[in-house]
Amino acid sequence: MQYKSQAVAKPYFIAAIGLFIxxxxxxxxxxxxxxxxxxxxxxxxxxVARMVHTNLLIVWLLFGFMGSAYYLVPExxxxxxxxPGLAILMFWIFLVAGALTVLGYLLVPYxxxxxxxxxxxxxxxxxxxxxQPTITKVGIVIVALAFLYNVGMTVLKGRKTxxxxxxxxxxxxxxxxxxxxxxxxxxLAKDKYYWWWVVHLWVEGVWELILGxxxxxxxxxxxxxxxxxxxxxxxxxxAMALITGIVGTGHHFYWIGAPEYWQWWGSIFSAxxxxxxxxxxxxxxxMVNRRRRNHPNKAAVxxxxxxxxxxxxxAGVWGFMHTLSxxxxxxxxxxxxxxxxxxxxxxxxxxxxxxxxxxxxxxxRGRQAANSNLSQVVEMWSFxxxxxxxxxxxxxxxxxxxxxxxxxRYSTDPLPFMVVQEKxxxxxxxxEVAGLVFLIGLITYVASFFVGxxxxxxxxxxxxxxxxx
Amino acid sequence: xxxxxxxxxxxYPPGDLAIWIFILAELLVxxxxxxxxxxxxxxxxxxxxxxxxTLDSDAALVNTLALIxxxxxxxxxxxxxREGDHRACARWFWGAFGMGxxxxxxxxxxxxxxxxxxxxxxxxTFYMFYxxxxxxxxxxxxxGMVILAAVAxxxxxxxxSREDHVGVETGASYWHMVDLVWLVLFPLVYVMR
Numbered sequence: 001m002q003y004k005s006q007a008v009a010k011p012y013f014i015a016a017i018g019l020f021i022x023x024x025x026x027x028x029x030x031x032x033x034x035x036x037x038x039x040x041x042x043x044x045x046x047x048v049a050r051m052v053h054t055n056l057l058i059v060w061l062l063f064g065f066m067g068s069a070y071y072l073v074p075e076x077x078x079x080x081x082x083x084p085g086l087a088i089l090m091f092w093i094f095l096v097a098g099a100l101t102v103l104g105y106l107l108v109p110y111x112x113x114x115x116x117x118x119x120x121x122x123x124x125x126x127x128x129x130x131x132q133p134t135i136t137k138v139g140i141v142i143v144a145l146a147f148l149y150n151v152g153m154t155v156l157k158g159r160k161t162x163x164x165x166x167x168x169x170x171x172x173x174x175x176x177x178x179x180x181x182x183x184x185x186x187x188l189a190k191d192k193y194y195w196w197w198v199v200h201l202w203v204e205g206v207w208e209l210i211l212g213x214x215x216x217x218x219x220x221x222x223x224x225x226x227x228x229x230x231x232x233x234x235x236x237x238x239a240m241a242l243i244t245g246i247v248g249t250g251h252h253f254y255w256i257g258a259p260e261y262w263q264w265w266g267s268i269f270s271a272x273x274x275x276x277x278x279x280x281x282x283x284x285x286x287m288v289n290r291r292r293r294n295h296p297n298k299a300a301v302x303x304x305x306x307x308x309x310x311x312x313x314x315a316g317v318w319g320f321m322h323t324l325s326x327x328x329x330x331x332x333x334x335x336x337x338x339x340x341x342x343x344x345x346x347x348x349x350x351x352x353x354x355x356x357x358x359x360x361x362x363x364x365r366g367r368q369a370a371n372s373n374l375s376q377v378v379e380m381w382s383f384x385x386x387x388x389x390x391x392x393x394x395x396x397x398x399x400x401x402x403x404x405x406x407x408x409r410y411s412t413d414p415l416p417f418m419v420v421q422e423k424x425x426x427x428x429x430x431x432e433v434a435g436l437v438f439l440i441g442l443i444t445y446v447a448s449f450f451v452g453x454x455x456x457x458x459x460x461x462x463x464x465x466x467x468x469x
Numbered sequence: 470x471x472x473x474x475x476x477x478x479x480x481y482p483p484g485d486l487a488i489w490i491f492i493l494a495e496l497l498v499x500x501x502x503x504x505x506x507x508x509x510x511x512x513x514x515x516x517x518x519x520x521x522x523t524l525d526s527d528a529a530l531v532n533t534l535a536l537i538x539x540x541x542x543x544x545x546x547x548x549x550x551r552e553g554d555h556r557a558c559a560r561w562f563w564g565a566f567g568m569g570x571x572x573x574x575x576x577x578x579x580x581x582x583x584x585x586x587x588x589x590x591x592x593x594t595f596y597m598f599y600x601x602x603x604x605x606x607x608x609x610x611x612x613g614m615v616i617l618a619a620v621a622x623x624x625x626x627x628x629x630s631r632e633d634h635v636g637v638e639t640g641a642s643y644w645h646m647v648d649l650v651w652l653v654l655f656p657l658v659y660v661m662r
Contacts, residue, residue, distance in 0.1 A: 232487045240494050261590040261597045268501050275494050 001363050003074040005081035010364045011091050012067025013357045017446065019060035019098070020350075024439055026053040031432040035425050044106065051105055051131050057345065058129065059098045064353030065174075065210055066094075066147055069167060071360045072217050073151050077158025082150050090146045097139040101132055123184055127195055130181045137181055144175040162231035163213050163220070166238055170209030177201050189257030196252045203349070204248060204273065204315075208241040211311070211352045212280070218304050218359050219284065224292035233283045241276040248273050254325045255332060263325040270323040274316030277308075277348075284308035296458040297362060297370035299379040303355035306387055310347025318343050318394065330409050335401030335424075343394040346386075354445075361449070367457055374452030382448060385441030392434040400427035483547075484639035492646045495609070499650050502605070503657060506598045513594055518662050520595040528579050529659045532572045536648045539568035543617070543641045546624075553631035555624045562621035562637075565644065569614040576607055599658055606647075606654055613647040616640045 001007065030049045032039045040049075074081050081087060104113045110131075117133035119125045124134045132140070148171060155164050180197045216234045220227055250266025253259075284305055295301060318340040322331040331337070358379065362371045370376065408420045415423075482489050510517045546561030583600070590597050620640035623629065629637050 232485065236487045236491045239491065243495075243498070259591045261601070264505060264597065265601065268498070268505060271501065272494075272498050275497070279490065279494075 003080050005084040005087075006071050006074050006360075007364060008081065008084050008087040008091070009067040009071035009360060011088070012063050012070065013361060013364075015091070015095055016060045016063040016067060016353060017357070019056050019063065021442060021446070022102075023053055023056035023060060024435075024442055026056065028432070028435050028439060031428065031435050034421075034428040035432070048105055048110070051110075052102055054129055055105070055131065056102065059094075061349050061353060063094070064349075064356070065171070068210075068214050068353065068356040068360075069147070069151050069171060071356065071364070072167065072214065073154050073164055074158075076161045076164040076217070077154050079154065079158040082153035082157070086146055086150050090143045090150075093139065094143045097136055097143075101136045104133065105131070122182065124182055127184070127191070129199055130195065134182075137178075140178065141175070144178065148172060148175055161227070162234055163216050166209050166216075166234060167213035170206045170213060173206030173209070174202060177206065192256045193253065193258055196249055200249045200252055201246070203344070204245040204270075205242065207349060208245060208276065209238050211307075211348055212238050212241070214352050214356050215280065215284065215304060215307060218300060218355055219287045221359065222295040222297065222301050222304065223287050223290065224295075225287050225290050229290075230287060233279070233287075237276050237279050237283065240279060241273075244269050244272045244275060248323075251323045251325070251328065254328055267324045271320060273323070274312065274320050277312040277316035281308040281312045291463060293463055294461045295369065296460045297359060297376070298458075299371070299376040299383070300355060300359035302380055302383055303351060303358045306383060307347065307351040307355050310343065310351055310387060310390075312347075314340065314343030314345070314347035314394070318398075330405050331401065334404050334408075335397045335427075336405065337401075339394045339397035339401055342397065343390060346390045351387075362457070369460065370457045371448070372452035372455035373458055374455055375448050376452075376458075378444060378451050379448035382441045382445035385444055386438055387441075389434045389437035389441060393431050393438065396427045396431040396434060400424045400431070403427070482642070484642040485635055488639045488642055492643060495646060496650070499605075499653075502602055503653065506602065506657065509594060509598065516593060517595050520593065520599075521659065521662065524599065524659050525579055525582070526659045528575050529655055532575050533651065533655050535568045535571045535575070536651050539565040539572075540645055540648045542568065543644050547634075547637055547641050550624065550629050550634040550637045551631060555627055555629050558629065558634075558637060559621045559625035562617050562624060562640070566614055566617045566621065569610055569617065572610055573607070573614075576603065576610075580604075602654060602658060606650055609647050609650065613644045616643050 026049050029040060029044060030046065030053050033046045033049060037046075070081060070087055104116075108116065110126075113133060114120075114125050117135050119134055122134050124137055125131060130137075148168075151171065152168060155168055177198055180194050183194050185191050185194070212234050216230050219225065220230050247265055248270035250262040251270040253262035253266060285308070288301060288305060322328050322336050322340065363369065371379070403424050404420050407415050407423060408417060542561050542565040546558045546565065549555075549557035549561055583596075588596050588600075590600055617640060620637055623636065
């Protein structure tokens, strides 16, 4: 570790992994409820399980992003973090607030939670992904402000690099766009319209900057390729991500009462959203091929390459599949959406956080650069178990989605929703099995932190001089 | 590909490879937009022909000449830096920047005219395409001008030389793309009936 204060990243990463486990457990409950409707009812109804599954995902990714920033920024700025104490304080505030919120979801009926937390004073609850009580939302803003102040001061006082700048812009955008969570107009069309400014502009806008910056950082560190080359790619990728992603918001405005021109704007720009992800894949493989040395942390390089590929598939290809408005007319809100959501979140954001953890954690735990071979082998097993099972989850949901769209919406003789759900139950069962494999992968992942601790780490080897040409 | 060291002027493509990836991606966006325009027009030929006549093609012609001139100025700038005259390069680039500004001014007058007539994206399909396409291009002119200015400032400060001027070629390549797109957009939206 080059700077002592980078150590504050460690609790953030541990909390992220802990919440990740919770998210997957609720995912499994949820997956089973698709086929066994009253499973765990009335203790954990479907809507609550879903809320916990998605909210935990967002919260642990935020922990992951913050941890990544706390690790990355001092090294890029070449100075200690502005205030490690503030970072630790915010960690506990965020963790306690997050835990209380989830407990609130689980122990109190949602309407009771709204009453308890004074939602009537400033009503913001009851909207998908933004279910948090208003008071939790205020907490998120405070934590985000303190975090930005801390990271921002470090960047301002230290060396300014493209990587830290892009990361900072991404994080700033994340915080600013979250403010739309407090805007809750009575007009339902308007409500949905601005709701997407948080949801879409996060995952298909500013989060992509965070993703790009973290990926660039890990590639600089592990490949030894010139920073200039990597920064140039980062510029091109984020420019493309913003051009396509911002206007691409329109693909959510097709059927909510927004003006008709969004059919065109949304279709055209979001059809091109795969481009930056494709560039990212080319970029990652290109950099690794041009590496100056073989970094001893092979697992981190595997995660980095995996992120690029899976983000392209999940966000790019699976997103494109249903983004054109004539297609979306049929697929909107079906299992196709669920398939895309799963692979995109895993491929882009889960994997980039795990990439960063994989790179940073050995160093945070006092090693030179990498875990022992044994630990890395276990970690790489977990990579393949989780990634392959996520591919299957996506394929099964896609199969379910295609059937659903056909039977429920496209055929000349459309069937009712629940009839169709029963007909596609087999796909849900298979998805649940794939989900169990994912859990095994996750357990393997956690185990990788506890094996081979006493064994030495592999050595870095120099690459032979590349042939000219 | 050789890395580092002076890049001879004859390298192909000129400028940084990254800008070419960006240019190709941008051209793809415009191509999709143009294709959407063309296919939609097929279904609404009369509507498109009618509202096309409400556009100010004289203003658009002035803008076409402005952009062609700007590209010529940029070419002169690149030629100048290849001769090692970085001050002249900066002057040529500022000239191109001025032509870009002229374009923005004329285009803004057109927009002001349409807005005062109460035309918006929702008026009809033709105006939707006209406003979308030209405004998207408008934003590219602005970005291109930022790049031209950055190159001009660096050139004036002696940041480029006869041996090392990849940045100049990079900026020039991007600006030519902005010009080229307009050369398709102008006949497509203003002229072709």
